[in-house]
Amino acid sequence: MFSFQTNANRLASLTDDVIEEKNKKFSGIVKVSIEDLVFSPEFMPCDQNITAAKVSRLKRIFKTEGCNRREPSNFILGTISASLLSEALLLSKLTLDDLRGSEGSRMLYLPRFQYIKCANGRSRAAALLDTPHLGTWWTVELYLYQDLDPKAFDIITENYINEGAFSHGHICERIVYHRSHNLTEEKRWWARLTKSLGVILRSILKHPLIAPALLELIINIPGMREGFEIGTWHKIIGGKCDEEVVRYMEFTLESWVKLMGSKEALLNVDTEDVKEFQLRVPGVSQVDYRYLADLIEGGIAFKRLTNVEERSQILHRMKNINYLLPSIYTLQKDFKYLRLCTDTMKRLLHGKRKIPLTAQVLAYDAFSHKDPIGPNDVFFERLKSLYLYIMQDLVELTGEWPLLEDGEEPPEAPFRHPTNWHRLAQKARRLGFESDEIRRLAVTNPDEQVASKALQDARPTALYEYDESEVQDILSRIVHEFTRARARASTDIESTFTTIGAGEPITRRCGRQYSGAYMHDRWSFNLDEFSRRTRESRDITSLFVRKSVFHAFWRLDEDKDGDEAMPYPERLSPSSRGSQCHSPEGATSFEPREKLRKGNRNQRQDGRRRSSQPRDRVNRLVPNQEVIRKKSSRKKGARRRTEQRRRQNVIRHLISQESPPTQHLATQPATSPQISINQDNHPEPMQFDSEYGVSQYSRGSSLRLSDSALRLVRLVNKDEIKVFQWTVSGLKSRWITQSWPRESISLKISELGAQLGDLVFYLPEGRTISQHELDKHETICIAPHSITVPQSAFPAEEEL
Structure with missing residues (x-):
């Protein structure tokens, strides 16, 4: 030895x-x-x-x-x-x-x-x-x-x-390194582990799915090694959720490569860097961005990265981090939450039987809408919807209470509610999952079970008996009384992903949920909402933490704009809508694609219809009580930006259509004023004037627009940036407002820099931005680097 x-x-x-x-x-x-x-x-x-x-x-x-x-x-x-x-x-x-x-x-x-x-x-x-x-x-x-x-x-x-x-991660890295170089050195590093830890590590290194993904992190990112705890991995391997764990580790590597710029640069990440950056999302949270930017600019973070230019590039790449930065340490914590979900899934599919297959394999086996052409898209969409439904009722389905809030008294012993399992089985069948256990749960009336238990508790069968001919009638009357319960309204407002106040603390951004977050967020676990991109704000909430954890394990197909698809304008004739799809060539390629997406699309449409209709929600922490969730209004600024994007989409679509003038004349009132835009085979650039917005052309086929459409064209064509310049004159300081053409922004900045020296660029709310980001915004603020602008002096959004 x-x-x-x-x-x-x-x-x-x-x-x-x-x-x-x-x-x-x-x-x-x-x-x-x-x-x-x-x-x-x-x-x-x-x-x-x-x-x-x-x-x-x-x-x-x-x-x-x-x-x-x-x-x-x-x-x-x-x-x-x-x-x-x-x-x-x-x-x-x-x-x-x-x-x-x-x-x-x-x-x-x-x-x-x-x-x-x-x-x-x-x-x-x-x-x-x-x-x-x-x-x-x-x-x-x-x-x-x-x-x-x-x-x-x-x-x-x-x-x-x-x-x-030496950390477990460092020992593991040395063992793997010496395995192909020096057997004696490898044994020497094995000797640093206890017998039980050595057994677990050997099982990890032999695992065909987990080992490659884990070693990618340990070998390529030195800072991950200290967070690796061998003792927790026997539960991870025994949890039979290999696909989810591998996706988490792959997402971890992708996130850090995105941050550092290349796989080779990961060697510059040390333990302190991982501790500071993990569980932060600088692309969404302004608080996180400022904190991490200070570490980088102060030389505290990435000490191994000696090139100043490369360090500054990290500041720009941080803006692309739109989910919580994960690590091996956070995976070991988040697994505690994952296992509750996957154990529930396995129990739903096969009851209490222990089957040596992963949760995803069991789910795919139970999925009834298999298509040999390629079922993965539909299957994963339905699987993610089912997991989100499980997350909504996790306490009632598992019988395990979340982590207690400060000062919260531990509840009475929780238990698995039959009603919630019945609803879960019904949901699974609607999504296309079938098994003996699902059918048993779906056909069993949980109210009758409760009524039958009440009769037995009130009159024990050892001492009393009921007339068998009357038992069913008694149960029916009791179940009927349950329907008399009324919905209890909730005063809670709808959960949001971000906040302008204090955000979710770092210590609560991984691991199991806290009870307050579970109660507040559970009804917002919706695949459509999760799939919308989260816009930047001051900080994130507990709901965003659930979204990030869900993305790490199951991945979200995120809509970058966060808007629904624009409908075709009512004035356009059906023949002008997607003519390629109606051609023989287009139909050939369209039909198989449509076949694969049909179920997926119908599910999303059903989800939107259900989410748009007011309905009662059942508060399943309190049996037989329902919660009606109230919709909160959107922020004024966010709504204005969304409407502007939609108007732009309408204009682009209107301009891109080519239809005979007679078709449009047939669908528009003859008395409305019309102005045409040239649309022949060699289009000339549109000319805009101050009065009408679009000059008239007489040759070629044209698209005729009404006054309302022209107003939209003029709005979209206004391509200027509003600039607030901070000036100091004597004891007075103020903003000077002006408008710059977007295409000459670089020239204007150069001229201003020659007069004032180094400049600092801000958004109206006071957040600093880099010069290359200026043309992405409608309004910017500029101040000399030598002058500090008070936070209270920045123009409010309502003033823009």
Whole structure:
């Protein structure tokens, strides 16, 4: 058996070789600021992965006995690249001879975002940071990174293992790495795990679906390794929800690649970066964006990324992160929620029987609308709808209460409500899922079960009996009385994905739901609503957290505009609508596609009809009570932007149609004023004037528009940006309003920059934006970089 004693003997036998290697590659002894040091194995700052008791003991020693940083045995071993050393020597006004002859009396300064990688000293550096009166520097024994043998560096690092334990993720990465290089080294890393953890890790590495996706994260993203906890994965593997877990891990990799710009750049992500960025959504939450932008601009985040331009690019890419950034750590937490859903699905399909198949495989087997041409689209759409229905009634279906809010009393023992299972089975059948268990649940009357139990509880069968001819009549009368219950109205407003107030705390953005969030959000779990893109706002709510978790496990087909498809204008004749679809060639390609989408489309239409009609909702936390959800009005600004997009779609569609003039004349009143737009085979650009909006053309076929349509054309054609410029005159400061042509925005910015110097760009609510985003907005604010604009001074949306 490969033990730690064997490892100690091995290190002792290699001591002479390591010492010889160190002497050859020695570069000098210098004093270095602790802020410029990162420590192995994951090269994080000294305040990460430490033993608190050891740091406290060192602090007491430093305060009572002092800190002897000139003792050679207390030196920290660090490595540095030759190019970085040259820059540091130039910055510090030193030479290499100064380093080798100073015996640690010279201070070496590093450029910003550059660090020395240290093999030891983490705890003593952390203790010194908490006693700043001693000076926050340490003596470093410096070696060139390219010259020092990596194997020797690893041995030195492992010899100082008491400085900080290796994470499970780091051990896993080392095992996988040495598996193809050195069997002895692999066994040495296996020896660091307990017997039970070793068994679990072996089962993970043998799993055909989970292992590849997990190793992609552990190997490519060093910062993910510390969050990996082997002990939780025996439940994940035993949960039989492999497809959902793999989708989550694939989405994790995709999200971090989108943030960093490439797969190669993921190596620059350390543990501290993952801890700060996970569970944040800078593309939607302004609070998250500002927080993360400060970390990047201040050099706190992505310390390994030394190129300033690449760091600035991350600020732009953060705007594309539209869901919570996941990680291995968040997966392990969110699995607790996933398992409640998948266990419910398996129980719905096959009852209490244990079947060694995943939830998705069982669901596909029960799906009755299979089509050999390609059933995946319809199946996944229906499967996602069924899971959302399960999420609505999760407490009543599982009998497990959500996490309690602060000060909330634990409820009475919850139980699985037969009524909710009956409704779930009916929903599953409507979506196309069939099994013996679904049919049993669907045909069983849960009210009769409750009535029968009430009769037995009131008069135990051991002492009483009913006339068999009267039992059914009694049950029917009791069930009839249940129908007398009236719907109880709810005063709760509709849940939203974002808020202009305080958002959902980071600590509540993964794992199981809290009871308050469950009660407030459950009726908003709708596939159509989830599939609409969430617009940027101040912060996110608990409903957005559910949407992100759902997307990570099952994926949403998001509508980028967030609007419904525009209908054809009523004035257009049917023959002008999609003529290609009615041609023989178009029909050939259209029919198979329509066959696949028919069920899916009908389901969405039914969902929209149901969501547009007022109806009672059952509050299934309280049996036999219903909740009527009240619709809240949309924000004024959001409604205005949506209507403008719809008007633009109408105009584009009107202009793109080619129909004989006689058709339009037949459908429009002859007395209405008409203006034509040239639409022949070689269209000329439309000309706009201030009075009518569109000049008249006489040649070629034309599309005749009414006055209302022309007003829409003039609205769309107005391509200017409203600009607020902040000016200061004496003690007074104010906004100067002007309009700039959109096509000359860059020229205007250059001219203004030549007058005022560096500029800062804002949206009317005060959020900063970059220059390349200016042409995407209707209104912008500009101020000199040297002047701070008070938040209260920014123009309100109602003033625009």
